[in-house]
Amino acid sequence: MPATQTAYVQDVLARFRAQILKLTGISLSASKTSMIEQRLRSRVIENKFTKTEDYLAALLSDRLGPQEMEMAVDMITTNTTSFFREKQHFDYLSDVLLAQLLSNRREAVPRLKLWSAASSEGAEAFTLAIVLAEAQRRGMRFDWAVLGTDISGRMVAKARRGIYHADQIQQIEPALRHRYTMASNSAEHGNLVRMVPELRAKVHFKQMNLMDANYPVDDGVDVIFLRNVLIYFETEARQKVVQNLQRHLRPGGYLFVGHSEGMSVQCAGLEQIKSTILRKTS
Ligand SMILES: C[S@@+](CC[C@H](N)C(=O)[O-])C[C@H]1O[C@@H](n2cnc3c(N)ncnc32)[C@H](O)[C@@H]1O
Structure with missing residues (x-):
């Protein structure tokens, strides 16, 4: 999205933020423009748009269907987590x-x-x-x-x-890791473990x-x-x-x-x- 936003870009972004708030409760501040752009990049490309604002306008007008909205919501969520967090x-x-x-x-x-x-x-x-x-x-x-x-x-x-990357289970102490996860025995999935x-x-x-x-x-x-x-x-x-x-x-x-x-x-x-x-x- 251009650094200086046109009225069209501002409008489409405001409507997208309002829709996300309504659907998910997630409040995206106006400063989150580059995050929105980054997270939706793959959806913009997949739907053959070059500009994020045009993808958003199509999404909001329902032209891309409810499944696309679900995928956009999915991409907007922040999914950071870890074992034994806090x-x-x-x-x-x-x-x-x-x-x-x-x-x-x-x-x-x-x-x-x-x-x-x-x-x-x-x-x-x-x-x-x-x-x-x-x-x-x-x-x-x-x-x-x-x-x-x-x-x-x-x-x-x-x-x-x-299934998790071996790196992700490092927060589990070794004895528990040994007891509750299984290493993959395939070379292709060598870095993966399964509960x-x-x-x-x-x-x-x-x-x-x-x-x-x-x-x-x-x-x-x-x-x-x-x-x-x-x-x-x-x-x-x-x-x-x-x-x-x-x-x-x-x-x-x-x-x-x-x-x-x-x-x-x-x-x-x-x-x-x-x-x-x-x-x-x-
Ligand atoms: C940062 S993760 C937290 C994961 C885990 N609870 C933890 O503390 O490690 C936040 C999760 O909340 C989910 N989430 C956001 N809005 C939601 C909603 N309206 N309903 C259900 N889940 C939602 C996101 O998809 C994301 O996976």
């Missing part, structure tokens, strides 16, 4: 909360349900799975399931494969937009991780998402947000027990 959350879950959650249950083998609500390519969901599997190895009696959801179909497809089938069987992923009015997800969830996604939303959207999510929590269940997001979360029925951890009161 490790203190997983330590707290493992050392304190799991025992607490289980102590409130009457079943012989209670089933814990955990949800990574902006799961990107799945590292957060599989980290939760590792924590749960390790707790079982230590002798805690429970069954579990982890759900990962994300707006990005591309990320959900990646997460379902459960073991025992974890993949219990971790499921689906595409879901946090802006939707209803979530196709069970109630009675014990723990929701909603980390590093609220930062992209405006205040109103943040409140709405937290409110919708907390309805799916079991009373006494926990909501985790990212380290920079704690201050932005206030919701009736949730009490803050740490700066980034909230508990459903009733």
Whole structure:
């Protein structure tokens, strides 16, 4: 896009930002023009445009169809993630909360349900799975399931494969890496590892937009991780998402947000027990 924007370019960009806000809750400031251009480059080329603004104009006029809009949204999302990101959350879950959650249950083998609500390519969901599997190895009696959801179909497809570059699993400590990942034995995929089938069987992923009015997800969830996604939303959207999510929590269940997001979360029925951890009161 030209350095000095014409009224046409400005208009098309403003309309695109408004559409992204409406569809995803993601607030793109006017300073994000080069990011938009960079992330949509492959879509511009694929659709045989030379100028990003012409691609955007066609996209917004519906000429490219709803699937193209979905792909554009997908490209706009920021999917940065890693295993054991903000490790203190997983330590707290493992050392304190799991025992607490289980102590409130009457079943012989209670089933814990955990949800990574902006799961990107799945590292957060599989980290939760590792924590749960390790707790079982230590002798805690429970069954579990982890759900990962994300707006990005591309990320959900990646997460379902459960395949990562060897570099990506370096944050997993060696003994756990050894226990829960398998190296590829093909030379072509020498740098790739896959999460073991025992974890993949219990971790499921689906595409879901946090802006939707209803979530196709069970109630009675014990723990929701909603980390590093609220930062992209405006205040109103943040409140709405937290409110919708907390309805799916079991009373006494926990909501985790990212380290920079704690201050932005206030919701009736949730009490803050740490700066980034909230508990459903009733
Ligand atoms: C930065 S990643 C965070 C991943 C992970 N929670 C973590 O902390 O490592 C943010 C994710 O939020 C997803 N996302 C953004 N807007 C969303 C929405 N409206 N509904 C669902 N997911 C959304 C993006 O696709 C992206 O994968």
